[in-house]
Amino acid sequence: MRLLFLAVLRPHTGNAVTAQRVRAHLEAAGHVCVLKDAFDFESPSEIANLILAENCEAALALHLYRAGRLLQGHRIPFGIIFGGTDVNEDANQKEKNTVMRRVLEEARFAVAFTESMKEMAQAQWPHAKGKIHVQSQAVASKWTFPFFVSLTQELQQHQMPPLTGIPFFNIQVDPVFTREVKAKVKRAAGVRLIGEMPQGDLHAVVKNCFAVVNSSVSEGMSAAILEAMDLEVPVLARNIPGNAAMVKHEVTGLLFSTPQEFVHLAKRLVSDPALEKAIVTNGKAYVRMYHSWQVEGDTYQQLIRKLEGSGED
Known part of the structure; x- marks a missing residue:
């Protein structure tokens, strides 16, 4: 047909x-x-x-x-x-x-x-x-596009775990929003704005991060979360229906509702290797079973x- x-x-x-x-x-x-x-x-x-x-x-x-x-x-x-x-x-x-x-x-x-x-x-x-x-x-290795990883700038008001930096991968869809993001990133310590890159390079960067963060306020099903799980990288996601449908709190990832809760969970993730290992293992298994x-x-x-x-x- x-x-x-x-x-x-x-x-x-x-x-x-x-x-x-x-x-x-x-x-x-x-x-x-x-x-x-x-x-x-x-x-x-x-x-x-x-x-x-x-x-x-x-x-x-x-x-x-x-x-x-x-x-x-x-x-x-x-x-x-x-x-x-x-x-x-x-x-x-x-x-x-x-x-x-x-x-x-x-x-x-x-x-x-x-x-x-x-x-x-x-x-x-x-x-x-x-x-x-x-x-x-x-989720499949046939994907040829990078994914979008976002971090709400308000989180920078709080003390973060001792990290070398927080990467911010940006896909420029909305020009006005992009300009707003760039302006905020310039004022935010520890945040880098990284443009589009080949998938292999992006995956290499993500694998070296302590977590992938999805702070969207509206999602259907986030490809960023799924691919992070497949790459065995912990996920911290805003607690909205689209994210909660995939991320079971403390099982396949961590869910937050406020900047303060995000900071608490990020510190906990960094300081608790057993939690990180469990989330990574469960996330990988979840993707293989349901996606x-x-x-x-x-x-x-x-x-x-x-x-x-x-x-x-």
């Missing part, structure tokens, strides 16, 4: 990594996957022309609003992969929520990365309850069958 796959493809972002990975699964099953950046199109009419030009039989969209809205009204079947922005941010805006509800009415299936994402989506759009499936993102490349591929290959013919299993 010839599939149109719409996603937000900013280089070196989680969206781009996920899109490339899903495309690989579909092509491995024998489908032709025409991957396009949703931000290159402004209206469904442009997509209609693309569908005709590429002779697509079905479609898939990563992000219910950003990409899914462009598939409305076409006569080809399609499926949706939720992004964290869909359920954490866009669903709270009335106009976007209405558009997403209509997209879900037309979609034959939808994929959430976690049970909590599925529950949030079902609460927003009860009519789609039977369409939503859960499939965690996979399998093969399982993810099998799931998408099965779901895509819903786009064939009448869409019945």
Whole structure:
């Protein structure tokens, strides 16, 4: 089957990594996957022309609003992969929520990365309850992009453990936010802003860090956390639903809610080798058990069958 796959493809972002990975699964099953950046199109009419030009039989969209809205009204079947922005941010805006509800009415299936994402989506759009499936993102050596590791600058107000420095890997997606970050980093002692680098170099740096920190206030499923676990590096993550779905406190990582709690946990991690070893071991095992490349591929290959013919299993 010839599939149109719409996603937000900013280089070196989680969206781009996920899109490339899903495309690989579909092509491995024998489908032709025409991957396009949703931000290159402004209206469904442009997509209609693309569908005709590429002779697509079905479609898939990563992000219910950003990409899914462009598939409305076409006569080809399609499926949706939720992004964290869909359920954490866009669903709270009335106009976007209405558009997403209509997209879900037309979609034959939808994929959430976690049970909590599925529950949030079902609460927003009860009519789609039977369409939503859960499939965690996979971790695989085939990833070709670096990940984003962030550290909230307010943490620098507190005394940190005796470290040589805190690396801050930055992917410049939002120019305004990037300028704000650079300005704050210049004023923060012990923080370095490191730009994009090849994956092998990045992994070498991360392996020499005492931990990977995710301080996001909104996440679907963080590739940074998953890959850190796979690299056997401890994870400290803000206690939000997307992170807590992967990080079990004191088992596969450490969860914090405030800067003070982060500092306490960071000091504890540095001073407790047994805790560090347990977290690393459990994190690696968790990734291997629940984020399998093969399982993810099998799931998408099965779901895509819903786009064939009448869409019945």
